[in-house]
Amino acid sequence: MENKEMNYYKLSEELDEISKIINNMSDLFFSGFSKLINKDKEILDKVIEGFSQSPIREVVQKGLQNLKKSVFNEDDFTALTIAVLTLQGSFHDALYDNVENLIGIKVNELIDSENKIDFNDYEKDTVVILSNIRNWLISIAIGGFNDLTSDSLESFEQVLDTIETIPDLNRLSVLLRGMTSEFLDVLSTDVDDKSKLQLRWMDLWVRAYVLTLKKRVSINSRPISGKLKLISIQNHIHRHFMTIIFNGILENKKEKIYVEVELSKYLADLVPIQEFWTLFNQDYQDFFDALNKSIVIDIIKGELRDNSILNIEEYKLSGDTFNLLEYLKSAFKNNSLKSMKIQPIDRHTVHFKIPILVDRKNVKEKILEIGEHKIPLKYYNQLSIKKQQIQLEDKIFGEIRFDNGWYCKPLTVLGPQVVYCSSIKSDGKESLVYPVLKERSSKILRR
């Protein structure tokens, strides 16, 4: 399937080379650094060579040479992490810079933060915990996937119970929980899932490792107000956490910005998936109403953050409504939308998104045609398409993304009716999930 998708377009030679090195490194992580064969050592040599003109060449060279000799110091894995992050960041930037040439789509103008905040050191007490986590990460990088056992993962989950209570470690905790949960799932299921993990192992590992090194006390931002129109909804979920993302356009006298409003909850996997929507709907009714009824939200006080995240401090639902189809047509007509820059730590193609509004007639057999370029459509969220009927549709709003190949993620299908490509199943009733579970668990406590 992947090979087929790769035929839709071609990366430039230089980008293709970086992509291959990243994929080779990913394989190497998966098999483990204690099992390096000559071919793997050649890959590390290639990485060292790639940094020959870089200011960090000495650090990378020393670290990777040690790994080749099976000398496993913490500093060497830190150098490895820096090397991988740099490679992935360069790939991300090069793709972004060349997106118009590559697939014929103009990207939004990027705007920068006004309040910039750097990474800081963690508190002393936290440093000890983080050192343990780093050691665990190093041990799994040395052993690779085949040395990973359910028992070792489950014992590590006790460490995660501790860090869940430390606000500074929220990002790390969410990442590690999701990561160990995926590992456990793969260890207890079939071989097919293993290949999916192989593509993500290095990505998750590197992100977790870097988050054990430094923390950011806040994130870059700029104050903002204006009229917000919500246009789509997405969700991300893992075993203990769920985020709903409303995509929208924030408009004021100065500019129109493509934004995301993130709403998150800690949720255990003991809650049936269908209950999630009810829980969110209960707490964030206004946003669901604004989306479903196309009501304009007045953002009185907001903060625009890295990667166009809109943090809303004060808002009210205005009485005004809008026609979603007509609004999107005008918003995309002269391509005047802007987006916020992404920060260096997040420069990875997983964060890559270009909003796009296309005519339905340009979609054939789940392939989006943009001029000479062909990009596959990937529907998520339990949706399937009946080809003959979708031809009735007029426009599709979605995002162009990159995951080992370009694809388009449709978010809203607009025509005689509007369909959000997300499994909104909330019936609007109040969720009783927590009181019921609490009551049932109290029976157990009476033992």
Next chain:
Amino acid sequence: MININKNESLGIKNQPFVRKRNIKKIPFIEFHKNKLQGVVSSGSSIERVYVCVINFEDKTYTCHTNNNRPCGGLRGKMCSHLSKLLMTARSEEKLSKKVDISSTYSFVPNGSARYSEVFSRFQTKLKFLEIPDPKDIHIPEIRWFLSK
């Protein structure tokens, strides 16, 4: 007025949703260390819950009340609570991949399962529902995890 969620008429339809678990009847179910285990509410008394464990490693099963008494329905075969647990596992997408129900016909009763572990895991998971929503925290890392 724009209509929402008329997916069928648009040609986009939701794949059949797996049956919604009734949390009043099955408050907790998981597959852990090769065991399908969970908590099943009593059908007759609101004060009682059963802790059920089906061990796919040693091919045994057990069911006890919250007062640590063996389930009266265990008479050389699986009781209704264990059957409910199995049926629920079959209808939950994630669990159905891991649990081979057909193999359980040959399983035998065993009274030595560690119920406290099941209790404790239920409690630990419940704890997550008590953590307030992280209102002011942006967690880019969540984007590494796929939508459902």
